[in-house]
Amino acid sequence: MATLVRPAPRVELTAMPRPNVETGLLSWIMTVDHKRIGILYGASAFILFLIGGIEALIMRMQLAQPNGKVVDADTFNQLFTMHGTTMIFLVIMPLSVAFFNYIVPLQIGARDVAFPRLNALSYWIFLAGAIFINLGWVIGQAPDAGWFGYANLTERPYAMGMNTDFWVLGLQILGIASILGSMNFFVTIINLRAPGMRMMRMPVFCWMTIVTNILMLLAFPVITIALTFLLFDRYFGTHFFVPSGGGDPQLWVHLFWIFGHPEVYILILPAMGMVSQVLPTFARKPLFGTPFVIYSGIAIAFLSFGVWAHHMFAQGLGPTADAAFAFSTMAIAVPTGVKIFNWIGTLYKGHLWFTTSMLFAIGFIAMFIIGGLSGVMHASPPADLQQNNTYFIVAHFHYVLFGGSMLGIFAGIYYWYPKAIGRLMSEKLGKWHFWLTMIGFNLTFFPMHWVGLDGMPRRVYTYPDGMGWNDYNFAETIGAFIIALSVLIFIYNAVWSMRYGQIAGNDPWDARTLEWSIPSPPPHYNFAEIPIVASMDDWWRQKYGAGHEGPPGTGAHPPAMAGAAEDVHHADEHAGEAHVHIHMPDPSYFPIMVGIGVFIMALGMITNYWVSLPGFVVVMAGVYGWCFEPVNAPEPGAAH
Amino acid sequence: MAVSAAEAPPPVIQHPPVAADRTSTGLNHRKVLMWAFLGSDCMFFASLISNFQVQRGRSLNPPYPKDIINIPFTSVSTFALLMSSLMMVLALAAIQRGDVRGMKIWILACAFLGALFLGGQFYEFTGFVQSGLKLSTNLFGASFFILTGFHGTHVTIGVIWLISVYYAAARGRITQKDSLSVELAGLYWHFVDIVWVAIFTIVYLLGT
Numbered sequence: 001m002a003t004l005v006r007p008a009p010r011v012e013l014t015a016m017p018r019p020n021v022e023t024g025l026l027s028w029i030m031t032v033d034h035k036r037i038g039i040l041y042g043a044s045a046f047i048l049f050l051i052g053g054i055e056a057l058i059m060r061m062q063l064a065q066p067n068g069k070v071v072d073a074d075t076f077n078q079l080f081t082m083h084g085t086t087m088i089f090l091v092i093m094p095l096s097v098a099f100f101n102y103i104v105p106l107q108i109g110a111r112d113v114a115f116p117r118l119n120a121l122s123y124w125i126f127l128a129g130a131i132f133i134n135l136g137w138v139i140g141q142a143p144d145a146g147w148f149g150y151a152n153l154t155e156r157p158y159a160m161g162m163n164t165d166f167w168v169l170g171l172q173i174l175g176i177a178s179i180l181g182s183m184n185f186f187v188t189i190i191n192l193r194a195p196g197m198r199m200m201r202m203p204v205f206c207w208m209t210i211v212t213n214i215l216m217l218l219a220f221p222v223i224t225i226a227l228t229f230l231l232f233d234r235y236f237g238t239h240f241f242v243p244s245g246g247g248d249p250q251l252w253v254h255l256f257w258i259f260g261h262p263e264v265y266i267l268i269l270p271a272m273g274m275v276s277q278v279l280p281t282f283a284r285k286p287l288f289g290t291p292f293v294i295y296s297g298i299a300i301a302f303l304s305f306g307v308w309a310h311h312m313f314a315q316g317l318g319p320t321a322d323a324a325f326a327f328s329t330m331a332i333a334v335p336t337g338v339k340i341f342n343w344i345g346t347l348y349k350g351h352l353w354f355t356t357s358m359l360f361a362i363g364f365i366a367m368f369i370i371g372g373l374s375g376v377m378h379a380s381p382p383a384d385l386q387q388n389n390t391y392f393i394v395a396h397f398h399y400v401l402f403g404g405s406m407l408g409i410f411a412g413i414y415y416w417y418p419k420a421i422g423r424l425m426s427e428k429l430g431k432w433h434f435w436l437t438m439i440g441f442n443l444t445f446f447p448m449h450w451v452g453l454d455g456m457p458r459r460v461y462t463y464p465d466g467m468g469w470n471d472y473n474f475a476e477t478i479g480a481f482i483i484a485l486s487v488l489i490f491i492y493n494a495v496w497s498m499r500y501g502q503i504a505g506n507d508p509w510d511a512r513t514l515e516w517s518i519p520s521p522p523p524h525y526n527f528a529e530i531p532i533v534a535s536m537d538d539w540w541r542q543k544y545g546a547g548h549e550g551p552p553g554t555g556a557h558p559p560a561m562a563g564a565a566e567d568v569h570h571a572d573e574h575a576g577e578a579h580v581h582i583h584m585p586d587p588s589y590f591p592i593m594v595g596i597g598v599f600i601m602a603l604g605m606i607t608n609y610w611v612s613l614p615g616f617v618v619v620m621a622g623v624y625g626w627c628f629e630p631v632n633a634p635e636p637g638a639a640h
Numbered sequence: 641m642a643v644s645a646a647e648a649p650p651p652v653i654q655h656p657p658v659a660a661d662r663t664s665t666g667l668n669h670r671k672v673l674m675w676a677f678l679g680s681d682c683m684f685f686a687s688l689i690s691n692f693q694v695q696r697g698r699s700l701n702p703p704y705p706k707d708i709i710n711i712p713f714t715s716v717s718t719f720a721l722l723m724s725s726l727m728m729v730l731a732l733a734a735i736q737r738g739d740v741r742g743m744k745i746w747i748l749a750c751a752f753l754g755a756l757f758l759g760g761q762f763y764e765f766t767g768f769v770q771s772g773l774k775l776s777t778n779l780f781g782a783s784f785f786i787l788t789g790f791h792g793t794h795v796t797i798g799v800i801w802l803i804s805v806y807y808a809a810a811r812g813r814i815t816q817k818d819s820l821s822v823e824l825a826g827l828y829w830h831f832v833d834i835v836w837v838a839i840f841t842i843v844y845l846l847g848t
Binding site: 114115179182183184186187190191192193195197217218219220221222224225226228229232236237238239240245246247248251255 | 662663664665667669672673676677679680681683684686687688691694695698699700775776778779781782783786
């Protein structure tokens with residue numbers, strides 16, 4: 001495919017021919033291939049993970065001792081705001097999206113997503129937003145009003161600088177990226193499943209992906225509108241959240257959390273999906289009660305829109321509202337608990353194979369249970385009033401976001417890395433990574449439960465001596481550095497394995513779903529022939545026959561990794577590659593063009609409105625070019 | 641749809657069953673995308689309308705809605721917008737039976753009525769500003785302009801879209817087999833109209 005020379009397109013109304021590069025930097029910039037976009041998402045999000053991590057380390061250094069002097073209060077405000085914003089919007093979400101991109105089309109037996117250019121567009125807009133929101137650091141005015149930016153703190157009189165503008169506009173841009181991306185994945189999963197793959201035969205990861213994307217579709221408009229109100233308050237003198245003009249700051253809190261609580265599940269459901277792929281593979285059993293896992297995911301998503309006010313118990317909504325939201329919040333623990341029992345049921349009597357991926361998946365279950373339990377605790381308003389705004393809350397959401405989402409994502413990375421790269425990651429380094437993460441994580445966040453219940457307030461840049469918090473805080477700081485060390489090991493492992501890792505072969509884990517039926521890394525077109533699906537976990541059926549639910553040959557060892565390389569199930573695929581002529585969408589200039597235009601428009605909003613004008617022109621030019629771009633350059637072989 | 645059924649049975653629009661075009665649901669990708677977008681757009685309008693309801697009666701200073709809203713005038717522009725939906729239906733019916741010329745006429749009529757609505761909105765906004773209601777005057781002004789302005793932006797995009805469809809058809813790029821392009825514009829247009837019915841009821845009829 002790489003050497004095909006295409007004649008100049010002869011389509012009328014063409015602004016420009018579609019670019020035709022397939023290697024080098026330019027090919028990445030113009031790519032519309034879901035696998036490359038997935039890698040771009042993953043790499044960008046990982047760099048942002050390091051930035052967010054450094055922010056956390058500075059905070060921990062400040063808090064290592066009472067009356068710390070590492071940073072001042074103002075910088076500390078910026079640090080915790082940017083740490084939260086970064087980890088939620090720029091790390092966990094895009095890392096999940098990286099997996100949606102890379103894995104979903106492979107799992108449903110598709111050659112790409114439904115709208116490849118839209119997919120590229122959502123990446124470039126995401127990157128524009130990520131850079132924009134971090135620009136504040138460059139001029140020393142990073143956002144500083146907390147990641148949920150409560151009104152009043154974000155209104156002009158209390159936020160004169162550009163800090164909040166970076167936050168508002170940056171989130172606005174990220175919202176566009178999320179909505180575009182989620183429309184695309186919704187259509188992809190609804191419409192591009194391989195023949196025979198009914199919804200209930202879809203891998204659970206794809207199910208969690210579509211549920212997450214529906215949540216994004218419905219939740220992001222709310223924050224977009226809330227941010228628009230705030231923008232108008234700041235720029236055009238409206239009073240949506242300004243009491244002196246009749247407005248109500250509490251409206252912001254409502255709108256934010258109507259978005260914010262579904263957002264919490266947007267962060268965790270993809271990780272739940274990943275774990276639901278990893279556990280059956282390494283337990284060598286089908287996922288226990290698969291339909292229940294799927295329905296629970298849907299139930300969680302549905303309930304997630306009805307629990308937002310549990311973030312507001314301390315604001316005095318009255319007993320009726322408190323009782324209702326306490327009830328709905330406790331109700332959401334039920335489907336979550338169902339999933340945990342299903343995962344444990346999958347492990348029960350399985351032939352467990354403790355790869356690093358499996359360890360992370362089990363770590364996910366354990367840590368997520370702790371986070372879930374503390375969550376149920378502050379579902380009760382009286383308990384919440386005690387815990388509100390203390391480190392107990394910080395401990396809780398780190399147990400669900402780091403102990404949950406992030407460990408799940410690491411499980412996913414170790415699991416699918418061989419598919420994307422073609423080589424296995426080092427298991428030895430992986431196990432170091434896992435154990436250091438677990439030790440560091442628990443050392444950092446478990447003591448926060450205690451200092452939190454003891455009343456240590458979150459978001460305060462220092463604490464006095466003699467409160468009995470010194471030792472805990474010092475331990476937490478050590479834990480944070482252990483996490484940092486484990487991340488360094490992970491990076492070394494990922495880079496080292498890219499060159500020296502064991503060759504993976506098609507199916508190193510003897511796994512169950514379709515992505516393992518094709519070469520690693522997959523060819524540009526994924527599937528030479530679109531598979532026909534006859535059951536759930538269809539690849540397992542293809543390997544071992546229908547009705548074979550248990551492991552092949554009881555007592556048998558899982559296939560040794562070394563042998564995996566010869567385990568080529570589609571031998572004919574390589575032979576046939578030269579003749580396969582599969583039409584894939586061509587790269588495009590326009591997604592990145594629109595992304596750049598959006599970035600310039602946002603810059604104009606904070607500097608000079610006139611700067612927005614060229615940005616708008618670039619966006620319009622990009623959209624126009626996009627619309628009139630030929631769907632594909634004509635094929636050289638189209639004649640016959 | 642009903643109109644075309646009354647005249648001649650519309651030929652079944654069927655693309656040759658090409659493997660590359662296969663979709664799991666049998667629906668075109670673009671159509672599913674449009675429905676996904678409309679679902680998302682519902683939440684935009686839901687947030688704005690809820691905000692309008694929350695802010696009702698909270699304005700600290702005049703002009704209040706009853707001082708300024710002119711229901712008869714807006715009823716006329718609402719009527720124009722609703723009639724444009726009928727034009728849209730006729731345009732789609734025309735292209736589905738292969739009548740490109742008819743489609744062009746109806747789509748232009750639809751765009752005209754949409755533009756008429758926009759003109760009415762522009763006139764109304766100007767009048768409001770002259771009577772002292774601006775974005776920053778009070779909460780009614782802020783909520784009203786942001787809600788109806790957001791809807792007006794939708795109508796503007798719709799009018800541009802309709803005119804683009806007209807031009808594409810004039811250049812022969814839309815024929816019977818491309819009726820989906822008209823249908824998608826129609827889905828969007830009907831959605832924007834339905835939202836206006838809600839806004840007209842809540843902001844104008846119940847708001848004063």
